[in-house]
Amino acid sequence: MDTQQTATPKLFIGIDIHKRSWKVHCSSDLFGGKTFSMGPYPEQLQSYVLKHFSGYQVTTAYEAGCCGYHAHRCFISYGWDSLVVNPADIHRKGKERHTKTDRIDAQLIARELKDGRLESIHVPDMEREQLRSLFRRRNDLVKNYRTIKNLIKSQILYLGIEVPPEFDNSHWSHNFRHWLDTLDFKYSGARLALDSRLRHFRFIDQDLRDVSTQLRRQCKTYYKKDYMLLRSIPGIGGIVACGILCELGDLRRFRSLKHLAGYVGIAPGIHQSGDNLRTTGISRRAHRLIRSYFIEASWQAIRTDPVMQMYYRKHQGKNVKSIIVKVARKLLSRTLAVIKTETPYVVGVVE
Known part of the structure; x- marks a missing residue:
């Protein structure tokens, strides 16, 4: 047959x-x-x-x-x-x-x-993927920038040199850099080591500024509409907006806030066994870089936006870390709404 x-x-x-x-x-x-x-x-x-x-x-x-x-x-x-x-x-x-x-x-x-149990992650188009590499290069530079600053300060501390009170903060003004350039050491070895680190610091500082400028320019060139929509939201500056566009891609692909919050990692973890149900804090599965950006942006949002400020004060008295995560989720909701409706955010309007 x-x-x-x-x-x-x-x-x-x-x-x-x-x-x-x-x-x-x-x-x-x-x-x-x-x-x-x-x-x-x-x-x-x-x-x-x-x-x-x-x-x-x-x-x-x-x-x-x-x-x-x-x-x-x-x-x-x-x-x-x-x-x-x-x-x-x-x-x-x-x-x-x-x-x-x-x-x-x-x-x-x-x-x-x-068996049909696998789902693909989102694969960005080549243009966005290569722009993402520039954004990640900037984050590498930020880590190197912090490292070299810590090395310079550790050398000064190790040699027993006291930093003047007006310079003892995270902001390195031109006056502080001049003070480092004019430090006097008894022997030349320490001066040579500090000069080497200061050259490294200035190189990274300039490279970080250049890459940040190029990143903003690229986003304005290729994704100007979404970039300007994101910039209208209090708390979201140029670099955060670039991070959202590079790492999350087009937010219109997310079905809902729950979908986006789960991807970013601003969602509660839950553990249930029988009748025992408890939350395990913020989800461990996350896009950690973008989550940290939203947390930082939330601190700025509560300073500049009356609506966010009111929301933060309503929860005051609780764990500060828990409150700021709530604010970050609200900021995430606002971000998704602005992109999907293509309407710039208006400060002070209650949602």
């Missing part, structure tokens, strides 16, 4: 991606699968699939990591379905939690993909 294929066969490919090699597990809807190693080249995987699985409907998945989205974009261009998944979303059972190899990881991804 002749048999005919009535449905397109499906191929599920789980990939554990590394810089020098990939571990690949191929599994179809009819057989368990095969695991093998290959070079880190999407076209090499395409050649393998065309040779051994021609005519299959292909779906691939790999964990988000240092290799970015290049492979994902290549797979899409081949006409395949492709998912980039959060490593925390890959379910491990039993001893899989304590045994980790590249082979096991590829097999787990393929299994979860085949």
Whole structure:
């Protein structure tokens, strides 16, 4: 009796991606699968699939990591379905939690993909992704800036030099920098070390200013409408607005405030066992950088916006950290509303 294929066969490919090699597990809807190693080249995987699985409907998945989205974009261009998944979303059972190899990881991804339990993270377009790299470069510079300032102050403290009271704060004025330049040491070694650190400090300071200016200019050029909408909200300055545009992308993609708050991490953690239900504080799963930006922006918002100020005072007397998180969520709600309605915020209008 002749048999005919009535449905397109499906191929599920789980990939554990590394810089020098990939571990690949191929599994179809009819057989368990095969695991093998290959070079880190999407076209090499395409050649393998065309040779051994021609005519299959292909779906691939790999964990988000240092290799970015290049492979994902290549797979899409081949006409395949492709998912980039959060490593925390890959379910491990039993001893899989304590045994980790590249082979096991590829097999787990393929299994979860085949069972339909994986969801892709949001993959930004290339323009926004490359703008994001500029924003992250600025954050690297901010860390280096703080580090070199601490090193300079630690040297002064170590050598027993007292900083004048008018300079003993986090703001480094031109007068304070001049005071550092004119410090007199008994031996030249300390002066040479301080001069080296001051040169490093001035280089980072200037580079940070330049990158910040370029970042704001890029956002105004490519996303001017959304940038100006965000800047209309009290508490959200130029850099915070750039961070939202670069890291969160187009806020219109979020279905609701709950969806956005869960992504940013301004949402409560909940633990329930039987009749015992308790909150575990703020969610541990978060976009930590943007969450910190919203927390900082909230302190500025309560100083400049009467509505936010009134909301903060209504909760005064409680834990300050809990209150500012509430304010941050309200600021997040305001941010989403401004973008979705495309209406600038008006200060002092009660929502």
